[in-house]
Amino acid sequence: MTEKLRDPRWLWILFLICIIIPLVRPIGLPMGVSGNTVKVYEAIKSVTSGSLVFLSPDYALENRGELQAMLVATLKCLLQKDVKIVSAGFYGTTSPMLMDEAMKKVGLENYGKKYGEDFVNLGYLPGGEATIAALGVDVHSIVKVDFYNKPISEIPLMDHFRSAEDIDLVISIAAGNEYPDKWIRQWQVKYGTKITGGAVAMIYPMMVSYVASGQLKGYLDSSRGAAEFELLTKNPGEAIITMDAQSLGHIVAVVAIVICNLSYVISKKEGRA
Amino acid sequence: MVSEIILSLISSAFVVMIFSFLYKDSIWFHFVTHIYIAGAAAYGVAICLKNIYYQGVVPFTQGSYWYLLALIGCALMFTRFVRGYEWLIRLPSAALIGVGIGLNMAAGVQAQIIAQITDTMKSITTSTIATSVNNLIIIAGVCSVTMFFFFSRETKGAMGSINRVGRCFLMVTLGSSFAYALLGRTSLLIERFKVLVVYPDYYILILAAAVILYDALIRRKRNSLSPFFEVSS
Numbered sequence: 218m219t220e221k222l223r224d225p226r227w228l229w230i231l232f233l234i235c236i237i238i239p240l241v242r243p244i245g246l247p248m249g250v251s252g253n254t255v256k257v258y259e260a261i262k263s264v265t266s267g268s269l270v271f272l273s274p275d276y277a278l279e280n281r282g283e284l285q286a287m288l289v290a291t292l293k294c295l296l297q298k299d300v301k302i303v304s305a306g307f308y309g310t311t312s313p314m315l316m317d318e319a320m321k322k323v324g325l326e327n328y329g330k331k332y333g334e335d336f337v338n339l340g341y342l343p344g345g346e347a348t349i350a351a352l353g354v355d356v357h358s359i360v361k362v363d364f365y366n367k368p369i370s371e372i373p374l375m376d377h378f379r380s381a382e383d384i385d386l387v388i389s390i391a392a393g394n395e396y397p398d399k400w401i402r403q404w405q406v407k408y409g410t411k412i413t414g415g416a417v418a419m420i421y422p423m424m425v426s427y428v429a430s431g432q433l434k435g436y437l438d439s440s441r442g443a444a445e446f447e448l449l450t451k452n453p454g455e456a457i458i459t460m461d462a463q464s465l466g467h468i469v470a471v472v473a474i475v476i477c478n479l480s481y482v483i484s485k486k487e488g489r490a
Numbered sequence: 491m492v493s494e495i496i497l498s499l500i501s502s503a504f505v506v507m508i509f510s511f512l513y514k515d516s517i518w519f520h521f522v523t524h525i526y527i528a529g530a531a532a533y534g535v536a537i538c539l540k541n542i543y544y545q546g547v548v549p550f551t552q553g554s555y556w557y558l559l560a561l562i563g564c565a566l567m568f569t570r571f572v573r574g575y576e577w578l579i580r581l582p583s584a585a586l587i588g589v590g591i592g593l594n595m596a597a598g599v600q601a602q603i604i605a606q607i608t609d610t611m612k613s614i615t616t617s618t619i620a621t622s623v624n625n626l627i628i629i630a631g632v633c634s635v636t637m638f639f640f641f642s643r644e645t646k647g648a649m650g651s652i653n654r655v656g657r658c659f660l661m662v663t664l665g666s667s668f669a670y671a672l673l674g675r676t677s678l679l680i681e682r683f684k685v686l687v688v689y690p691d692y693y694i695l696i697l698a699a700a701v702i703l704y705d706a707l708i709r710r711k712r713n714s715l716s717p718f719f720e721v722s723s
Contacts, residue, residue: 229512236680240687278530282681283674310537311530341537346593361544402597418674422666430609432601439670440677459680466676 228473235469239461246461253428254445256435258294260386260413266299268385269378273400273414274316276392277309280417286456287415287443288319288390294450295388296328296336303378305339305360307348308396313340313364333372340364345395350403353381381408389414390437394423401432415442495690502691505682506698513702631659 264270272291276284295302306312316338325336339360342348351359356379362368369375377383381404389400391414404410415437416424427433437446440463443456504525507518542564550557563585569578610632612625637649638656645653686695 226512233683236676237683237687240680240684282678285681310534341541343538343541345590347589350593359545361548366540366544398602402594402601406597406600418670418677419667421670422663426606426609430605432605439674440680441673455681455684459677459684462680462683463673463676466680467672470672470676 228469232466232469235465236462239465240459243458244461244465246464248444248448248457248460250445250449251438251442253425253435254437254442254449256428257413257415257437257442257446258435258449260411260434261291261294261298261388264298264300264386268300269383270295270300270302271384271387272302272304272316273387273389273396274304274306274312274319275308275389275396276312276315276417278311278315280392281315283417283439284390284392284415284443285315285319286440286454286459287437287446288315289322290443290446290450290452290454290456291388291390291415291437292319292323293452293454294446296323296325296330297450300385301334301374301377302336303339303374303384304337305352306341307343307345307399308392310341313338317364333367334374337369337372337374338364339369346399346403349399353404353408355380381410384410386410386434387412387414391416391420393417394420397424397427397433397436401427405432415439415446498685498691499694502686502694505686506694510698510702513705630655635659 413434418439421438424436447457507522510516511519546561563582566582569575616622634656637652
């Protein structure tokens, strides 16, 4: 019986129950907004009317669950402002597809914006850091068509975007620390471009040092950061409704870690471990 | 509308088939992983071909003949599949590595070394005690962890003490990374379940639970292989 109880699948069942219940019936646990989220909001707020913002979904399909809500929340916040948005993905071939999904979900027409005039999705640009560096020098030599194979010479917005000098803010929503690193190296150091964004939880601790040094203007922390951003911008969305489940899941994990460690210490004392 | 429901049900069924691995390794899990790999590979190839066409072939045909170099470099990447000419892949690889390191090094020193060291030079006599303590912790952490990776002296005496402090800071860092990993993985799980608990997708979840329960009962009763999940060896 004891052996059966040690099966980790029981923990899985408990974990699943604890995340399903608040998804079906939200509890409404209180949530605060961290300083780094406020910094992201302020960085977006500081962008002046008519400016160009580069929104880069530097993640692929496998990170959709963690970052898509963040992309949607950021896009909504940008569309509420009088700014123009250029988007391109460098991380994976599926990233522009996720941008397309976010764009359709939000609906440019709901904000009185038009594709090609206020927003453009340049698709996946291969080459990583070399492409980011080259984009900073001359966009039109690198990009020939957008995600929908429309020549950029026919897209009015692209007349305003020729190099890094035209961009006021870069928002990199990243699945790996290499992309904020690349933006900082190639655009922040060379052109002084302001960079902000968000990332998966795994790399968030690494990004905090960039925020402390001022190289990143705030940073969103996974789904938690996205929920805080939705709360701050008064755009409740996908992230905020998952926070109760997240909190309960974490409680189960913490309790399991404590019980397992206590049981290990007790077993050791009794000479069984 | 109907097509959206069907797509949603297929998506949920695939999620459940992947999760069936938690119960046991199953043909359903293998079926979906193969579909995923095939779909992702096909999509990746299509996007790459599009990029080669628009960023290499089109400019070349429009008179930018130096794009031929890029196209040759691209073609050389495939020589690893041609017996006797495998070494040719080293040419484009060397170019890629050279450009990558050059770009990284040039700005990396400023972005990741100078800026970070500068930010570590903090005052420990600030107007608020909390800030002073924070700054002190940062200075102590950076110095002790850096010394932890100093291998030219034996870790005895003062060096040993600094080493132990550095190890503590590293432990805290690792703990925070593990906690963030848990946060990330939980987010992924929740995102999938958010889809599974709404109508009509929860029928898939109920069906999966019923199949697993039936399978477990059959296996227990007959003491035999699983009728629904067994993977043929």
